[in-house]
Amino acid sequence: MGNPAFNVKDLLTVLVSFVVLLPGQPLHSQTRSTYISEMSFLKEKYNVTFIYDTSLPMNAACWSARDRISLKLSLRDLFYGSGIDYEVIGRTIILCWADKAVDYEEPPVVFDTLRPSNYDGALKDTLRAARVEADRVVNRDAGTRIVELPAIRTMVSATGESDAVKYIQTLPGVSTGGEGSSAIYVRGGNIGSNLTTLDGVPIYGGSHLLGLTSAYPTDIVSSLSFRVGGFHGDESNITASHIDVRTESGSFTKSSYSVSASTFILGGTISMPLVKNKVSLLGSVRVSPLGPAFRVVQAAAGGALDSLSRPRAVVYDAFAKVKWLIDDDNNLSLSVFSSKDAYSYRYSSSYESMGWDNLIVNAHHDGRIGRRWSIEDGVAYNHFSGRQGIIRIMGGTVNNLAVISTLDEVTADVVFSRTLGRGGDLRLGVRERFAIFNPGTSATFKGVGPLQPLDSPRTDHISHSNITTLHAQWDLSRERFELMASGKMNAYGADDPGIRKWNRSFDSEGSLLVRLNLFRWLSLEATTDRTVQYYHTLEGLPLGWNVDLLVPTNPSRPPEQARQNYAGLFLSFGQHRVTAGAYEKKMSNLVYFLDASRMFSSAIVGWSHNIMVGSGTSRGVELLYEKDGDRLDWRVAYTLSKTDRTFEGVNEGVVFPAKFDRRHILNATASFTLVDNQRCAFALTGLYTWQSGHWETVAAGEYPAVDAFKMTVFPTLDYHSGVNNYEMPPYVRLDLGCSLNLKTKHPQELTFGLYNVLNRHNPFTVFYDDRSREWRQVSLIPIMPSFSYSYQSGVVGKTLIIRR
Amino acid sequence: MIRYINEPKMKARTYFLFFMMMVSTGCVETIVMDPDEENLPVVVSCILEQGQSKLTLNLQYVKGKSMDEYIPVEDAKVYIKELKGFERTVDFKHSEGSVWVTRPDPFFSILPQMSYALYIEIPGREMIMAETTVPSNRVIPEVVKKWSDTVAEIEDFYFQTGLEDGSQTAPVWIFATKGKHTDGESKKNRYSLLVTDHPYADPVNATGLRFSDLPIEGDPVPPDTHLMYTWPAFREMRRRMPDLPLYEGFIRLDHLDNNPFHLLAGPLRYKESYQDHLDFFFVSEEYDRYLRSVYIKDRQLETDLTSIFSTDMVYTNIKGGIGIFAGISRNNLMFLVN
Structure with missing residues (x-):
């Protein structure tokens, strides 16, 4: 059953976005x-x-x-x-x-x-x-931020591991999820509205260490762009932001390596020519000693871990990339990325486990066709799986249940680029993406209880989807203005589990970016975006644990859509830069997972019946002030925003605030260079963040259930006055750190940090303890020291470009 | 134009104040969560059963988590009104605690397929009201026995209603109880496992066991099986039917129609004579939603870490309050005779 969303207005929008210029005669003198x-x-x-x-x-x-x-x-x-x-x-x-x-x-x-x-x-x-x-x-790409890798490395994190996402979390328009996690909510979107890609291939399980750091090492990254508006033509299936990670290539001339160690991760990177000046290799491996560290901490803390015991962890990631310079015009690369997170622990009377895996194989070709055309094409295979498991005694019987979600995706794409002389630059491309979803399938079960066995037809959730995207982008640059227009036409098809009939829809997308350089010190810019997303993420815990269900669109869960407008100005005077802007965003077909805690209850058999579809709005003002001095650099980012949600079957259809609708977000960072000479550099860094609390649904009361059939065990029900009815106290944190760079023949870098210097127990949620009869709060990360050390043999500190 | 603070003492003072501001915000404040008494929501619980003449209603306030007892509502005007026919109105009177009852009235009883509205007026509060329609219990399946052509044995028995094509009933909850229905209702008398091939069976309480796992107490069957005419039918059903999941405690059907279906309960007993029966509870849409959500809430793993993120309120049809005002009707069917 088709569900076309294509109309004449959309056609005109797409055509305007496609600027077809005649192949030109040479416009320049030879x-x-x-x-x-x-x-x-x-x-x-x-x-x-x-x-x-x-x-x-x-x-x-x-x-x-x-x-x-x-x-x-x-x-x-x-x-x-x-x-x-x-x-x-x-x-x-x-x-x-x-x-x-x-x-x-x-x-x-x-x-x-x-x-x-x-x-x-x-x-x-x-x-x-x-x-x-x-x-x-002043004259640079909109929101382009040039940040050296050392600047990201000196950001204090709970793990000691440098992570670009931690930097992104301090930018305006970005709300963070659980403490220390890599969850980001950009301009009112959900976690699943963001996309992280590695050389153009999505990473669906993008975090390590229970969300505390990213799944890929910074050492392999050559550039990272963070885009929240003015999306490019080849950016699709997102509605909030795109973290575009591009990897380095190995060296074609000289071998080098680096090793690093941080509080929770050990890593090594090698870059070498396989055939000099022809074929190179870049390899990276990281492993976490978290498992042994858990045991040490528990042994030291004794009962301090409350109900948690027997913690186990396996965490690693590996990356390898071979690049072949075929000739002056063509090169071919083949890369493999693999990551694994697996955790288990005993909590109270149950034994629980969770984990997620990524495997990405990516073949990519860059080439030139003639003098003016270039081509980028590639094929990629992407596998993601997330799982949660629990072993629990119910009714005197051991119950063993695992909920596994998998996504297998094959993508092929090709992009043609051409310079049009005074007409700007044009990019035309097509992408084909085929995916197999199997979300929420239970596996291994024994015993009685309200759970579903593996081989019941009800546990077959396999469905398929196919997205064909035609896209185009036109860039025009002049001294006084810059214009970027992109358009996409998507043909989407998917079937439902057990049903062979395909549902199809056609959707258009478009983005426009305009920048006016009024003066050398003043630019105005505006963006407008209409985006569509076909993969829904059913969020459970907002910690970036990547155990959420990824489900495809179908007629009862239409594609998520967003319309966003932004306008702002950019000022630059001396060492100071100020960016100020405002946005408004309307989202439709958002999904709401009713009671994610039901994952391990009778509702496992019908998770698809627990999804409500609704809408959301977000408005905000974003301010960013930066000062780059000879020794002292400042950055202050402030966001004032309001984000809400409306679902007909939730909260009685009444509008309620989004969970991470933080009214005020203030991030202030500073870096002070104490020493910088030919032998070493020593700097102090700090981050102070003050954020309005997020929203929780708190049951402040209870009342008796009416069970005429006497089938329930617990006859008391919790009373919530509404969804997200309680605003948590503000989130406040101060991080301090220092970094020492030894500029020896083989550079070394040592970083120490104190995460949450104030040791503020920022409450993540509150609940009522019936046994002690008091309200209690759950806080995640207290004051935590961290360190990192790296040793390089000739690899130069790179520049990461954060484009926003 | 930006003015820089260049004077050293001024700089130091500024930095100190800034640092103190950050440090002072590192305190955690006490959380007071209980709603104050003036704003305690009202909980209404009233189930109308077909044929009832004396009605009972519970009316009380939500209890704050740290409160010891519920606070009953003792000062209110409560009445129920028929929305069709004679549109009679019946008043409730406060009995004791949170219980309100109607006076017995020989001319009033809860009628099937009648809609009722409940009104509650509490001084200082907005009107609380709810509506429901009591379903009919007239339709229950009949047991259809299929005898073997060769021996005096039942090959199969199933259930079928006499409904016309396209007709269907309200949602129905089916319990299997040991003994006659006059023996009284108690959870202890109920069979813990049921199985059915009805296409509208709700999997909400499906277990991990299968039809083939349904135990029979007293196996192996003794030689006089021809007297136990239901046993061959059970074995035949187990052989021929798909290995369906067992349901815990009850079977909920979206509705009954004229489709035949099998239904069994267990563990089965072999030893002595007995008569068992099926209780059919036809429930109004409101109670069906309410009961289902209560059941799911009750069965989720409460000590799972993720249980602290439970957000869903149980369904309510009370406007201006919470709870449930619903109608049910019941019937029973003897089905296992030894």
Whole structure:
């Protein structure tokens, strides 16, 4: 049964978003020049500095590119096909051979720059200056944030492990879930409304260590973009945010490795050429000693873990990527990512377990077709499974129940890019995604009780879905304005468990981003997005434990849709930058999982009957102030927002606040560099966060049940005045840390931190203890020390670009 | 224009104050959760049973978690009204505690398929009201026995109503009780396991056991089985029917129609003569929703860590309060005769 959502208005929206320009005649003059001549011209015109290895053929002939409308386009056309690669950092452009990595620490030959400078400190000083300069540049992508990896590493976390998500959680518009977790709620969306991708492939189980850190190591990351609006054409199946993680490639010239250790994770990374200048390998492994650590803590604490005993844990992740430079125009990469989290413990009289796994195999090709076209294509296989298990004695019999959810997905996509000269850049693509879902299947069961056996037909929840997406994106950049328009057309199909009939729908999506550079110090920007999401996440615990059910859309659970508008301004003066904006968002077809705690009750057989569909709204004001000084850097982010939900069968259809509708969110971070010389750097960091409490549904009273048939054991019912009827006290936390970088031949980095210095027991939930007859609160993480250490053999600290 | 605080003492003082502000916010405040007495919601519990002439209603306030006792409502005007026919009105009078009762009236009784409205006026509060329709108990299945062609044995027995095509009843909850229905109702007398192939059986209380697991006390069967005419039928059913799940305590059907169905209860007893019966409770839509949600609440694993995230309120049809006002009718059917 189709459910088309396509209409004439949508068609017009899509067509407007598709700017089809005729393949153009060459729009630029074909004048012969030399690289050095062109670089000199660009240096004067754009006030930039070129740094390059003198083995590069700067005096060789080339086509002139000085008449392009921007530096970016000039560089691209100047060096296209030359075998020369370039990297822009602020106003510094670093050139190197395409198949070589620049060894920043030990350049093989004497540098030459177009600005005379002392060799010994030239590169480092210039890079540092370039970094500072970059932050002062107003003319850059909307919300682009350039943050060095060390800056993320120095953020104190409960695990000691650097994690970009922890940084993202301090940005405006982002509300956090449970304490210390990696759960994020972006502009009123749910956890499942966010998507994290690794080289374009979604990671559905994206956290480690019970949500305390991300499942992928920062060491393999080359760039990370966090986008909450103005979504690109190839970003689909999301309605809140996209964390786009791109991985490094291994070195093609020199082998290097690094090892690291933090409070809960040990890791190692290797980067090496398999065939010099042709094939490279990047490998990474991390393992957590959490299991043994649990035992030590329990032995030390004795009864301090309350009802928890016999904790066990297995946590690891591994990544390997082989890249093959086929020729100057084509390269092929094959990567494998695997992660595992498994935990078990005895709680009171039951033995419980939970865990999740990821396996991603990704083959990707980049190439050029002619002078103006480029192609990116790939195939990926993605497997995710989450499970919860419980062994419990009920009615005198041992009951063993496991709830397992799996998702297997195969994706193929291809994207064509073309430069249109003055017409901007165009990207056209198609993605095919086929998935097999099996959510909430029970396995292994014995004994009596209200539970369902494995081989009952009712436990077959296998369903299939297919999404075909045609997408396009047009970018146009001028000195005074920038425009990005993207559009998507989705053809979606899915069947229901046990039923072979497919339900189909067609949905369009579109995004528009406009930026006006009024003055050098002032830009205005606005985005509007219409997005659709086909995978629903039935949330249980808001801790990022990845044991939530992932279910596909069907006629009773239509695709989630969101319409979002944002407008803001960006100010830059001296060392200070201010971003201010406001958004409003309307969400429809949100799902609400009635009473997630029923997972282990009679309702397991019919989880699909416990889903309500409704809507939500969110409005907010976002402020961000940053100051980059010579020694002291500040960042203050504040969000004022209101988010609510409405479900017809929940709370009697009355609007109620979203669980993590935090009215005020304030995050202030600071980094103070005490020492920074040629031998070492030492910095102090701090984070202070004050957030309005989240909402809980608290039963403040009770009343007797009326059971005319005398079938119930507990005749008293809890009384809730409404859903999310109690606002928890504010969440307050102060983290302090310090980091020491030893700038030896093999750099080392040591970081110490104190998470929750105030030892504030931020309450996560409250409940009434019938035995002690008092209200009690559950807090998750007290003051916690952390540390991390890393040793590198020649791997340079990288720059992570956080685009927001 | 931004002014910088450059003066050293001023800087230090600013930083100190800022730090103290952060430190002072690190305290945890006491939580007071109980609703105050003025705002305690009212709990109404009233089940109308077909044929009843004296009605009982419980009226009290929600008890705060830390309160010791329930507070009954003793000052109110409570009455019930028929919404069809003569539209009679009957008043409740406070009896004791939270119990309110109607005066016995020979001309008034709860009628099947009659709709009733309940009104409660408590001084200082808004009107509390609810409506329900009492289902009919006229339709119950008959036992159909199929005899063997060759021997004097029952091959099969099943149930079937005489409803017309397309007709259906209200939701029905079926319990199997040992002994005659006049022996009194008690949970102890009930069979703990039931099985059925009815297509509308609710899996809410399905267990992990199967039809083949249904025990028979007294196996092996002694030679005089021809006197135990139901035993061959049980064995035949067990052989021919799919290995269906067993249900705990009762079977809930969305409705009854004219489809035939099998239904058995166990553990089965072999030893002595007995008569068992099935209790059919036809319930109004409100009570069906209420009972189902109460059952689910009752059966979830209370000490599971995730139980602290239980958020769902049990269904209520009381406007201005909570609880239930519903109608039921019952009937019974003898079905296991030795």
